[in-house]
Amino acid sequence: MSTAVVIRDPKAYVTPDVWEREVALLLRNPENTRELADAKFGQAIAYLVTCGENPDLLMGPSEQVDEAWHSFMLDSIPYHHFTSRHFGRYIHHVPELPGTTAGVQCVSDDKAKQDGHDRKSGGPLVLEQTIKAIKAAGFEIDADSVESKPRRTVNAKGETTWLNWTQYADHGPNESVLGPVAGRRVLELGSGSGGNLAHLVTLGATGQGVDIAPARETVARERWGNLPGLEFRTAEATAFLKETDETFDVVLSIFGAVWFVDPDTLLPLIRSRMAPGGILAFSHLPPGSQGPKPAKAGLRHDRTPDEWARILTGHGFSDVCVSLIDPPEGRYAGTMLVCALAA
Numbered sequence: 001m002s003t004a005v006v007i008r009d010p011k012a013y014v015t016p017d018v019w020e021r022e023v024a025l026l027l028r029n030p031e032n033t034r035e036l037a038d039a040k041f042g043q044a045i046a047y048l049v050t051c052g053e054n055p056d057l058l059m060g061p062s063e064q065v066d067e068a069w070h071s072f073m074l075d076s077i078p079y080h081h082f083t084s085r086h087f088g089r090y091i092h093h094v095p096e097l098p099g100t101t102a103g104v105q106c107v108s109d110d111k112a113k114q115d116g117h118d119r120k121s122g123g124p125l126v127l128e129q130t131i132k133a134i135k136a137a138g139f140e141i142d143a144d145s146v147e148s149k150p151r152r153t154v155n156a157k158g159e160t161t162w163l164n165w166t167q168y169a170d171h172g173p174n175e176s177v178l179g180p181v182a183g184r185r186v187l188e189l190g191s192g193s194g195g196n197l198a199h200l201v202t203l204g205a206t207g208q209g210v211d212i213a214p215a216r217e218t219v220a221r222e223r224w225g226n227l228p229g230l231e232f233r234t235a236e237a238t239a240f241l242k243e244t245d246e247t248f249d250v251v252l253s254i255f256g257a258v259w260f261v262d263p264d265t266l267l268p269l270i271r272s273r274m275a276p277g278g279i280l281a282f283s284h285l286p287p288g289s290q291g292p293k294p295a296k297a298g299l300r301h302d303r304t305p306d307e308w309a310r311i312l313t314g315h316g317f318s319d320v321c322v323s324l325i326d327p328p329e330g331r332y333a334g335t336m337l338v339c340a341l342a343a
């Protein structure tokens with residue numbers, strides 16, 4: 001005898017108006033298509049319903065669900081109605097402070113101080129357990145919007161390591177923008193999971209990756225820890241630059257710290273740790289393509305080519321070169337790539 005499986009529909013938990021509004025808010029991020037925004041919001045509802053119905057279960061969201069949850073929570077009137085109507089209480093969100101114990105996500109008040117990190121991976125608490133719980137609660141899991149895709153072993157050209165300046169796979173110029181890197185000391189500010197820096201090290205550079213998020217260091221070490229001449233460290237970029245006595249020939253930041261920190265603070269610090277003639281290169285979204293800031297994002301410093309030229313030359317850089325990389329067909333936002341030499 002077979003048992004019918006009842007699939008719950010996230011759309012049943014908010015009114016159509018609220019659904020449309022929350023999807024529209026997610027669409028302020030130019031990287032979200034309508035389909036992706038629907039999927040992210042639906043998965044966030046499935047996550048929150050599972051949290052709400054299992055107050056004792058320790059759960060943590062994927063990055064994509066967290067984006068939709070942030071956006072929903074900041075739209076506080078419908079978020080408050082949603083949590084109080086379905087669960088009779090507020091569902092808290094406990095953000096993580098770098099260097100401190102993370103709070104458990106999405107629990108009742110008395111648990112908000114427990115460690116929210118999986119001790120082994122450093123990632124959000126037991127994503128696997130969370131996915132199991134959401135499935136057990138009767139929701140479908142959208143793999144693209146919830147589970148991190150495994151890293152590709154090769155890119156479209158069949159290379160096992162590569163550098164990508166853009167937000168799209170297999171798109172835009174490669175590391176040649178930096179000139180030859182063999183024998184050069186490279187610093188990446190906001191190194192994420194480390195693939196770009198690892199590629200430069202395979203070409204003969206030595207690399208120091210710095211990222212504010214402890215989980216990024218864990219992932220980068222797991223992936224690239226066996227490469228000699230490559231180190232990763234958890235630190236905020238300005239704090240690292242103030243404290244290090246090293247000098248670097250190449251500094252790069254791909255949608256990284258240069259995008260997130262006030263350039264008048266960060267650039268003098270970068271310049272002070274660069275060898276004369278060294279190259280600084282960074283990428284971010286072109287100005288105007290962000291639309292209103294996505295709820296999750298902090299302030300991001302998109303500047304025009306003229307602004308970058310002025311700011312960089314004012315902080316001891318020369319030969320500023322700004323290029324705009326068009327997006328792939330069918331995508332909206334391009335990428336701005338900025339290079340300059342330490343004068």
Ligand SMILES: C[S@@+](CC[C@H](N)C(=O)[O-])C[C@H]1O[C@@H](n2cnc3c(N)ncnc32)[C@H](O)[C@@H]1O
Nearest residue numbers: 190191192211212213236237254255256257260
């Ligand atoms: C969009 S990710 C890009 C990661 C990587 N550069 C890549 O291309 O895959 C931005 C990274 O910058 C890091 N980040 C943001 N602000 C930072 C700061 N002030 N200092 C160090 N890292 C920072 C974040 O933790 C995140 O890993």
